[in-house]
Structures are given as C-alpha cells and as structure tokens.
Amino acid sequence: MINVTVWNEFVHEKIRDDVKAVYPDGIHTVLADGLSKEGFACRTATLDQPEHGLTESVLNSTDVMLWWGHTAHELVDDDIAEAVARRVNEGMGLIVLHSGHFSKPFKQLMGTSCDLKWRVADEQEILWCVNPTHPIAQGVNPSITLDKEEMYGEFFDIPAPDELVYLSNFEGGEVFRSGCTYRRGHGKVFYFRPGHETYPTYYNQDIMHIISNAVRWAYPAINTRPEFGRTEPTRALGSKVMV
Amino acid sequence: MINVTVWNEFVHEKIRDDVKAVYPDGIHTVLADGLSKEGFACRTATLDQPEHGLTESVLNSTDVMLWWGHTAHELVDDDIAEAVARRVNEGMGLIVLHSGHFSKPFKQLMGTSCDLKWRVADEQEILWCVNPTHPIAQGVNPSITLDKEEMYGEFFDIPAPDELVYLSNFEGGEVFRSGCTYRRGHGKVFYFRPGHETYPTYYNQDIMHIISNAVRWAYPAINTRPEFGRTEPTRALGSKVMV
Amino acid sequence: MINVTVWNEFVHEKIRDDVKAVYPDGIHTVLADGLSKEGFACRTATLDQPEHGLTESVLNSTDVMLWWGHTAHELVDDDIAEAVARRVNEGMGLIVLHSGHFSKPFKQLMGTSCDLKWRVADEQEILWCVNPTHPIAQGVNPSITLDKEEMYGEFFDIPAPDELVYLSNFEGGEVFRSGCTYRRGHGKVFYFRPGHETYPTYYNQDIMHIISNAVRWAYPAINTRPEFGRTEPTRALGSKVMV
Amino acid sequence: MINVTVWNEFVHEKIRDDVKAVYPDGIHTVLADGLSKEGFACRTATLDQPEHGLTESVLNSTDVMLWWGHTAHELVDDDIAEAVARRVNEGMGLIVLHSGHFSKPFKQLMGTSCDLKWRVADEQEILWCVNPTHPIAQGVNPSITLDKEEMYGEFFDIPAPDELVYLSNFEGGEVFRSGCTYRRGHGKVFYFRPGHETYPTYYNQDIMHIISNAVRWAYPAINTRPEFGRTEPTRALGSKVMV
Structure with a gap:
C-alpha cells in the first residue's frame, strides 16, 4: 500500500467563483479521489491547517506527496518547506503540479528560479510523450488533448531534467517541457505541468493515469x-596511517 | 579579458603549521597566481574581509568565481551565499573546489546534501578523463596521478551531473565523480575534487590546466x-481573449 | 513470467582448461541457473547452434536477452546480430556482459567503437553504486568486492549513458563505468562489466542480484x-491543404 | 580556419520545379554560401560525384560536415556511409539537417530507427530555445518563426540527446525535439530539424546563425x-603477474 499525501494551498477554491465551480471541495479532493480509485492510501493537507497539515508524523508516514500551490507560495512556512525538501532527499517521492513550479520545496530542490512564460486564454494544449517506455507513460495514448488550459512557455528555468517524458504544444505557438523527472538524494521528483484552477484538468482520465503512474514510479x-x-580503507593501504 | 574572483575561507592556513607550510600565503594566492599566468584578471576574496570580500560590486564584475572552503562553511553569511547562488543563476560561472562540496552556495544550487565519504591517509589519487572531447579536458593527459591526496568516496550525494568529465581512483579502493558540470539558470557550475589543504595539489600543472579550462568554459x-x-500569443489565437 | 534467453558464444569453456575449471558447462549455464532461482523462465543459446540458437521464434518470445561473447564476435552472423539489435529497438531488453562490449549487437546499438583498456593480472575490483535509488541497485550493498577480475579501464568509448549505476575501482589504479543504462527505440539496454571467463564472478550472489534486477528493469x-x-493534423489547420 | 564540407544528395533540385524555384543551384550551394560569409572554408559534395564527393582525402581534410538527404538515402554507398560515421568517431563534427534523420550515417551513429511523423501542409513552425547558454544558441532570439515548413512530430525515435537545445511547435498541434546534440567517440553530432526542400528555410538568417554556431561547436x-x-598498471600491483 502506497501512502500518498495530497497537499493543496486551497485558496482559490474558497474565494473565486470560477474556481469553486470546477473544484467545489478543492483541487486536493479531486486528486485524492482519483488516486484512491487506483488503490493508494490517500490523505490531504492544506495551507490553513496547523503546520499546513504537514506535521513530522505526516511527513514520516508519506511515501509520495503531491503539491499544488499558486497564489500563496510565500505563506508556506520556511521550516515546513525545508522539511518537505529534506524528506525528499531522504526518500519521499514528490509530484509537483502546475503552478507548484514556484513553490518553495520545488525551487529549493532545483536551485534555479523555476520561472516561465504564461497566459490564460482558454487555449488548447496537446501533450506528447517523448519517452514511450518510461514507467510514467505506460498505458497512456501517445498524445493527450486538453481543450482549454493555461499556457506555460519556454524558457522554463529548471536544471536539465534527468528524463524528459512529456512535451506540450500550445495553440498560441509555445512549447513546454511538461513532464520532467529528477532524482534528489534518495528521492524522486516528477514535475507535471497541467492543472490550471479554472479548468477541469484533474477530472481527465489520462492526466490522472499519468499522475498515478508517477506515484508508483516515485515510491521510495x-x-x-x-x-x-x-571511512576505513576498502582495500588495505599498507603502512599508511590515517590522520 | 575574463574577470576571475578566487574566494577562499583562509582559515587553515593561518592556524595550522602543516597547511601554512604548503600554502604560506593562502590557497587563494596560489590559485590566483596560477590563473593569472593564463591571462585571466584575477582578484581574491576571503571570509575575514567585510562582506567576505564579495560586495555587490565585486559580484557584478566577476565572470567566474572559484570557491574553496572547509572548516568555516557555517560562518559564511546566508545573504552572501544566496547572492553568490543568485549571480550564478544570472550567468556567473562557479568552480567549486574540493571541500567546497559542503559550501552554502553549492548546496543551494544542487538541492541535495552533497555528502560523501572521506579519509586522510596520504594515499594516491589517479584522475581519469571519461569525456575526452570536453572543453575542460583539452590539452591534458588522459590520466593525472597525485601521489598524496585526501580520499573522497561514493556515494557522493549530488544530482546526476549534466556531464561527467573526470573520475578518481583511490589507493584504498574507492572511486569518485571528480569533475562534474551543471547548468543552473544562465550560469555554469563545475565541481572539481582535488585540493586538500595539506597537499601541494594546486601547484600541479595539470590540475591548474583543468581549472583554467574550466574558467574559459564557465565564462558567461x-x-x-x-x-x-x-506573454502575448506567438501565433494568432483567433477570437480567444486573454484573461 | 519473464522469458529470458542467455546467449553465450561458449568457446573458451570448450578449449581452455582454466576456463573449463570454472565454468564446466559454460558461462550460460551458470547464468541461467542463477536467474531461474529468481523465477525467470530461462533458455540458453550458443554460437554453435543453428542460427546461433537465435531463430526468429526464439527472438520473438524473448523478453530479455543476456549476451556474453569474447573471442568469436566476428563469427556471429551479421543478419542475426542485426536481428538482435532490431528486436531491442522493438522492445526486447538486452543485458550485455563484460567482453560483450565488443559484440556486434552492442556496437550497433551504441554507434561507437566501444573500445577500452584491459589487463589480466588477478587484481581486485571494487564496484561502487553511484545511483542508490535505481531499480538495478535495489537490495545490494553500496559496494561489492571481487578478489580477482580482469581490469577494464577508461576511456571506455561509449555514448554518455542515460544513467550511470556502478563505477569500478581496480587495484592497478584504473576506473571504469561498469553499470550503464541506455534506451534504444522501445527497448532498454544495460551494460554490466564484471565476468571474465577465468574467474568465478557469476557465482557471486551480489553480481547475480544486480543481473536479476536488470532483467526486471529491462522487461518490455x-x-x-x-x-x-x-499524419493528419492534431489541431485543425483551417484552409491549409496537405500535399 | 574551419574546413566545412556540405554534402547534399542534390536530387529534388534537378527534377522538381517547385524545388528548383527555391534552390536553383542546389541546397548545398545556399548552405555553403551562407557559411562562407562566416569565414569558414567551404566545399560541397553531392551524390552524383565519384564516391559521392567523399573521397578519403576529402573526409580527412574535413573538420565539420553538413548532411542533407531525403529521397536517395538508399543510393548512398554503404562503405562511404560507414566511412563518414567512422570519421565522426575519429573527431569530425557532423551536422545532420532535416530529412537527414533517415540517412545511413545518422542511423548508424544513433543505433535506432530515427523514425518520426510528418506532414507537408504549408504550416507554421516556431522554434524555441530550451538551453539559452548553449554555444549553439548564442546571438539568436529565444524563438524563431518559420511561416511555412514541413511538420515533423514526436515520437522521434532517437536516443535521449546529450543536450536538448531547440524544441518546435507546429500549427497543426505537434511538437518536435528540433536541436539535439550527441557525442560519439571523439566527434560531435548536431541534429537540426528545419529545411524542407520546397521552403526557403536556409535563406533565413537565424537558421544560418544556428548552423554557423553548430559548426564552431562541432569543431574537433x-x-x-x-x-x-x-595496458600496464598505473599503480604498482606488487607481486601480481600479468597474463
């Protein structure tokens, strides 16, 4: 049984009607419901909970964490963000979704600005698999069309991914490295682009299939x-003396 | 003309006789002398200077920085370490030497613990080039033997390097990824292992040749x-409206 | 059930007493026995069989192939070598062992000379894991010591591996990229260095554990x-006409 | 002075009016003219010449070769294709353009099918730089728009590039890894997508700027x-005897 904690800042859904209309109980609820159907043991945690719901006990019992944040990155406590990054280094998997590119844990794990271009214009995104034998892409069609999404465009200021799994084409002409894997310490990180708060992206079966695959891949x-x-010498060093 | 700033914590050389014997004017002086002969404009900076010698003006006029530190990593001011990492993201080259693997700027740029195994036992290190066409390896023999060095052993907890240029063999049986390149933002980073403070490693012509090559490679x-x-659409989006 | 075919040229074992003493029934038999204990369905095939034992039917029913060859690379039929490389591109896993670095299928999949340095001097090899979360390294100690092995040294003329899993230290001073992964088409390739014919390397439990992990990893x-x-446009192209 | 040989199969330009209208003296002439302005010493060679213009003497005096082919890949002599791939392994740079993805030398260096999707529909291609500090991208705007090009779409069956420099967005919805670097042996390879024979792509200043940068990057x-x-031991092996 894989223990998944879905973290969501859960701000837009409470204050904006257009978001509430899509995710009335929060993005985290839809993500957790989708993953539970795959047999994962899912918990959720949100910004407004004590310690943002990420107590030491929760972190230590989480195999894979999902992270969705956007408008409130700066409200995440530095110590908690650092604890998340440290847990990744210790082995916890981390799946960073959409605007989580600017979250504290992701930026700390990348060491770069993680900046990008963006535009909200109800435009079409098509995701293409460029690594068809990767575990994260199994059982998914070679391309996925999302009728309306926010555009994210290159240059995306991240380290070169260990593996590139998905690329996106946007109607307005941009491209984006949408599915990227990284290893950090003993943990695995997957950044996955889709999921703007005003579109029903996490109700899409293919998108959830990819996230489910990523959970299994990121398992410690x-x-x-x-x-x-x-350390002592592995091979005898003769008369040499360790200082 | 490439502007190089050699940063050294400059602690061991003032308090330990065995280090003073090898580097009487500090490791930074030997590095700066060696690089000046290659035609670089070299400055030095040390921990005990105001702002550790790394004022905004120095940072902004540095093309490539060398970093040597060991016993005083924690004494480096957080804001200055962060300014160095930010400047790398803006384009400055950074060459991290030996025990600099645990320095604040390097750890921040890597996102991992940067931990490793070590041993001081006067043992032989042999460096082997595994990327013979890389600019950093030009004009250097396929292997370099250092009669006495500190051992650093795997697992070295770093992200997988963008390019692996040198591997080390140690007499006591360990191996190490000794020459590793990374791109972070608009800057380039080279980690280069050799250079324990009690051995005359930076007087070695081959070692200085590699560091000189790395300076040229890391130039912004x-x-x-x-x-x-x-951003506006690159291709016309028809009737769609940007939000 | 994973279908494994162990291919061995099976020449040394028939004509050299020192090899016969270690592998009286051939290297392939020891490999197949070790893998069968892990629950794989194992067949063997050798050079002296019709079509080297690699008929179309065998190839089509093989999930993962192991390849050991040394003295008779040139006796492998070009068409069969090409069929093996093609099957890898179609999805079959391939684990290339030791002197198989010079085999026709491996050279064809790499596009380089695959040349290296070597020496037989009963010297110690220590393998170090540099990718501890990789599936191929699971359940194995961080280092493995082989008391006597042939030395292989860098520069090993291969493309930069997709992932580097093991590095070797040799007593005589050399290093080697001993465990390397590649994806080619829809298939996965793992090169694994140890296994000179005069040493009992494939009776070593750790070595067989790594090979077993690699079989699971390379499963299509x-x-x-x-x-x-x-192809038709994925997004409507308006009035544009396909030529 | 860098010696460049531009190889072109030069078939379409002689038999198809639409191609002749764009490249009356052949694609190779336009490429060679553009590169000569950058100060390279350029020769051309074509399929219809003896040994396709690629005699041993030409190959040995070429620093960087450009390769354009499409309809006549199978007419290239196997021995000559192999000599080109061998010269790359010995150090010659190779820039493979557009439909050269299916050329014999490129396929031999990659070890994969190099297959892809395609469509000719006068559609817009926008190239985006995803590696802004790479030497091949210097002095070029972050994106380049080509009003009409052939579409190439993923999955592009190549090994994961050592470095990804450009991605393309196509109007019809596809994406493509358009600028990819590889090291093979002692030589460097750059695959660059644009350049369908019916469009004036090689008259575009940005495209030629990228190709010029690639020539300098690929210089041996x-x-x-x-x-x-x-090889003899690098470190003394004591009483051990080499066999």
Whole structure:
C-alpha cells in the first residue's frame, strides 16, 4: 500500500467563483479521489491547517506527496518547506503540479528560479510523450488533448531534467517541457505541468493515469542508505596511517 | 579579458603549521597566481574581509568565481551565499573546489546534501578523463596521478551531473565523480575534487590546466536573456481573449 | 513470467582448461541457473547452434536477452546480430556482459567503437553504486568486492549513458563505468562489466542480484507503440491543404 | 580556419520545379554560401560525384560536415556511409539537417530507427530555445518563426540527446525535439530539424546563425586521443603477474 499525501494551498477554491465551480471541495479532493480509485492510501493537507497539515508524523508516514500551490507560495512556512525538501532527499517521492513550479520545496530542490512564460486564454494544449517506455507513460495514448488550459512557455528555468517524458504544444505557438523527472538524494521528483484552477484538468482520465503512474514510479527505493563520513580503507593501504 | 574572483575561507592556513607550510600565503594566492599566468584578471576574496570580500560590486564584475572552503562553511553569511547562488543563476560561472562540496552556495544550487565519504591517509589519487572531447579536458593527459591526496568516496550525494568529465581512483579502493558540470539558470557550475589543504595539489600543472579550462568554459554566455511572465500569443489565437 | 534467453558464444569453456575449471558447462549455464532461482523462465543459446540458437521464434518470445561473447564476435552472423539489435529497438531488453562490449549487437546499438583498456593480472575490483535509488541497485550493498577480475579501464568509448549505476575501482589504479543504462527505440539496454571467463564472478550472489534486477528493469514496457509516418493534423489547420 | 564540407544528395533540385524555384543551384550551394560569409572554408559534395564527393582525402581534410538527404538515402554507398560515421568517431563534427534523420550515417551513429511523423501542409513552425547558454544558441532570439515548413512530430525515435537545445511547435498541434546534440567517440553530432526542400528555410538568417554556431561547436577537440588495448598498471600491483 502506497501512502500518498495530497497537499493543496486551497485558496482559490474558497474565494473565486470560477474556481469553486470546477473544484467545489478543492483541487486536493479531486486528486485524492482519483488516486484512491487506483488503490493508494490517500490523505490531504492544506495551507490553513496547523503546520499546513504537514506535521513530522505526516511527513514520516508519506511515501509520495503531491503539491499544488499558486497564489500563496510565500505563506508556506520556511521550516515546513525545508522539511518537505529534506524528506525528499531522504526518500519521499514528490509530484509537483502546475503552478507548484514556484513553490518553495520545488525551487529549493532545483536551485534555479523555476520561472516561465504564461497566459490564460482558454487555449488548447496537446501533450506528447517523448519517452514511450518510461514507467510514467505506460498505458497512456501517445498524445493527450486538453481543450482549454493555461499556457506555460519556454524558457522554463529548471536544471536539465534527468528524463524528459512529456512535451506540450500550445495553440498560441509555445512549447513546454511538461513532464520532467529528477532524482534528489534518495528521492524522486516528477514535475507535471497541467492543472490550471479554472479548468477541469484533474477530472481527465489520462492526466490522472499519468499522475498515478508517477506515484508508483516515485515510491521510495528499498535500498539501504549509503554511509557518509570518515571511512576505513576498502582495500588495505599498507603502512599508511590515517590522520 | 575574463574577470576571475578566487574566494577562499583562509582559515587553515593561518592556524595550522602543516597547511601554512604548503600554502604560506593562502590557497587563494596560489590559485590566483596560477590563473593569472593564463591571462585571466584575477582578484581574491576571503571570509575575514567585510562582506567576505564579495560586495555587490565585486559580484557584478566577476565572470567566474572559484570557491574553496572547509572548516568555516557555517560562518559564511546566508545573504552572501544566496547572492553568490543568485549571480550564478544570472550567468556567473562557479568552480567549486574540493571541500567546497559542503559550501552554502553549492548546496543551494544542487538541492541535495552533497555528502560523501572521506579519509586522510596520504594515499594516491589517479584522475581519469571519461569525456575526452570536453572543453575542460583539452590539452591534458588522459590520466593525472597525485601521489598524496585526501580520499573522497561514493556515494557522493549530488544530482546526476549534466556531464561527467573526470573520475578518481583511490589507493584504498574507492572511486569518485571528480569533475562534474551543471547548468543552473544562465550560469555554469563545475565541481572539481582535488585540493586538500595539506597537499601541494594546486601547484600541479595539470590540475591548474583543468581549472583554467574550466574558467574559459564557465565564462558567461553572451545570449540575450529570455523573458519571463505574462506573454502575448506567438501565433494568432483567433477570437480567444486573454484573461 | 519473464522469458529470458542467455546467449553465450561458449568457446573458451570448450578449449581452455582454466576456463573449463570454472565454468564446466559454460558461462550460460551458470547464468541461467542463477536467474531461474529468481523465477525467470530461462533458455540458453550458443554460437554453435543453428542460427546461433537465435531463430526468429526464439527472438520473438524473448523478453530479455543476456549476451556474453569474447573471442568469436566476428563469427556471429551479421543478419542475426542485426536481428538482435532490431528486436531491442522493438522492445526486447538486452543485458550485455563484460567482453560483450565488443559484440556486434552492442556496437550497433551504441554507434561507437566501444573500445577500452584491459589487463589480466588477478587484481581486485571494487564496484561502487553511484545511483542508490535505481531499480538495478535495489537490495545490494553500496559496494561489492571481487578478489580477482580482469581490469577494464577508461576511456571506455561509449555514448554518455542515460544513467550511470556502478563505477569500478581496480587495484592497478584504473576506473571504469561498469553499470550503464541506455534506451534504444522501445527497448532498454544495460551494460554490466564484471565476468571474465577465468574467474568465478557469476557465482557471486551480489553480481547475480544486480543481473536479476536488470532483467526486471529491462522487461518490455506495455505501452502502445507510437505511430510513424504521414499524419493528419492534431489541431485543425483551417484552409491549409496537405500535399 | 574551419574546413566545412556540405554534402547534399542534390536530387529534388534537378527534377522538381517547385524545388528548383527555391534552390536553383542546389541546397548545398545556399548552405555553403551562407557559411562562407562566416569565414569558414567551404566545399560541397553531392551524390552524383565519384564516391559521392567523399573521397578519403576529402573526409580527412574535413573538420565539420553538413548532411542533407531525403529521397536517395538508399543510393548512398554503404562503405562511404560507414566511412563518414567512422570519421565522426575519429573527431569530425557532423551536422545532420532535416530529412537527414533517415540517412545511413545518422542511423548508424544513433543505433535506432530515427523514425518520426510528418506532414507537408504549408504550416507554421516556431522554434524555441530550451538551453539559452548553449554555444549553439548564442546571438539568436529565444524563438524563431518559420511561416511555412514541413511538420515533423514526436515520437522521434532517437536516443535521449546529450543536450536538448531547440524544441518546435507546429500549427497543426505537434511538437518536435528540433536541436539535439550527441557525442560519439571523439566527434560531435548536431541534429537540426528545419529545411524542407520546397521552403526557403536556409535563406533565413537565424537558421544560418544556428548552423554557423553548430559548426564552431562541432569543431574537433585538440585533445590527445586516449590509448586503448592492453595496458600496464598505473599503480604498482606488487607481486601480481600479468597474463
């Protein structure tokens, strides 16, 4: 059983009617419902909870976390953002969705500005798989069409991904590296672009299929952690003396 | 003319006789002397100077920075470490040497613990080039033998390098990814392992040849910076309205 | 059930007493025995069989192939080598062992000379994991010591691996990229260095654990194959006419 | 002075009026003229010449080769295609243009089918730089619009590029990895998508700027070639005896 925690800032859904109309109980609820059907044990956590719902106990019992944030990145406590990034380094999987590109944990794990171009114009996005044998792409058609989405455009200021899985084409002419994998410490990170708050993207079966695949892919490796620090020679060093 | 700033914490050389014997005027002086012979305009900066010698004016006029630190990483001011990492993202080259793997700017740019194994036992290190056409390896023999060095061993907790240029073999049986390149924002980063403070590594011609090549490689690209933020369609969107 | 075909040229074992002493029934038998214990359905095939044991029917029913060859690379029929490489592109996994670096299928899939340095001197090899969360490294200690192995040294003339999983340290001072992954078409390739014919390397539990992990990793993805060739627009092109 | 050889199959331009109208003296002539203005020493070579114009003497005196082919890939002699791929491995740069994705030398260097989707419909292509500090992108705007081009769409069956420099957006909804770098042996390869024979793409200043940058980037490294084969220990092996 994979333990998933879906984190959502849950701000737009409470104050904007156009968002409430799409996600009346919050984006996190739709994500958690979709993932529960795949057999994952899902919890949700939101900004307004104590410690944003990300207590040490929650973090330590989470295998894979999803992160959706947009308007309130700066309200996330520095210590909690750092705890999330540290847990990724310790092995927790992290799936960063859409405007989460500017979240504190993602920026800390990337070391870059994570900036990009954007536009909201009800325009069509088509996602194309460029890595068809990747576990994250299994069982999904080679392309996915979303009739209306926010545009995100290159240059996307991220480190070159370890693996590039999806690219997006936007009607207005832009492209975007929409599905990117990274390993950080003992954890895996997947950035996945779609999911503007005014569009029903997370009700799309293909999008949820990809996120489900990503949860399985990001599940922590079972391997023994390597040791760090001062170490004895693996091969005899003769008469040499360690200082 | 490439403007190089060599930063050194300059602590060991003032308080330990064994280090003073090797680098009486500080590691930074030997590095700056070696690079000056290659025609670079070199300055030095140290921890004990105001703002660690890294004022805004120095940062803004630096093309490539070298960073050596070991015992005093925590004494580097957070704001200055952040300014260095930000300047890298804006285009400044950064060459992180040896124990600089644990420096604040490098850890911030990597997003990982940057931890490793180590041992000081006067043991032999042999560096092997695994990317012979890389600019950083030009004019250098396929292998370099250092009779005595500190051992650094895997697992080295860094993101997978964009390019791997050198690997080290240590007498005691370990290996290490010793020459690693990264792009972060508009800047380039090269991590280069050799250079323990008690050994005369930076007097070695081959080592200085590699560092000189790295300075040239890390020189900022001249390209126009891409724009970020809200953007008009590149291709006409018909009747669609931007929100 | 994963269908594995272990291919071995099976020449040394028949004509050299020192090899016969280690692998009396051939290297392929020891490999197949070890993998069968892991629950894979294993067949073997050798050079001296009709079509080298790699008929179309065998190829089409193989999920993952292991390849060991050394002295008889040139005796492998060009058409069969090409059929193997083509099957990899169609999805079959391929695990290339030791001196298989010079085999026809591997060279064809790499596009380089695949040349390297070597020496047989009963020397110690220590393999280090540099990618501890990779599926191929699960359940294996961070390092593996082989008391006696042939040395392979850099520069190893291969394309930069998609992922680097193991590095080797040799007693005589060399290093080697010993565990390398590649994706070619719809298939996955793992090159794994250890396994000189005069040493009992394939009786080592850790080595077989890594090979077993690699078999599971290289199992063909289930994804629909993307289509190629002339295609209709995914988004309406207005009045434009396809030629 | 960089010696460039522009190879073109030069078939369409002789038999099709629509192509002749755009490139009356052949695509190679326009490419060579454009590159000569940048100060390169340019020669051309075509399919109909003896040895396709690629004699041993021409190959040995070429620093960087451009390759344009489409309808006559199969008419290229196997030995000559192999000599080109071998020269790349020895250090020659190779810039493969547009339909050259299916050329014998490129397929041999990649090890995959190099297949893709395509459509000719006078549609708009917009190229976006995703690696703004790469030498190949210097001095070029972040995006380039070509009013009419052939569409090439993913999945493009190539190995994951060492570096991804350009992505294309097509009006009909597809995306493509349009600027890809690879190192093979001691040579560098750049695949660059634009350049259908019925459109004036190679008269475009930005496109030629990118190709010129690529020529400079692909210029052979000066480094000593590493040695291969049987080798003495780099570190003394004690009493061990080499076999």
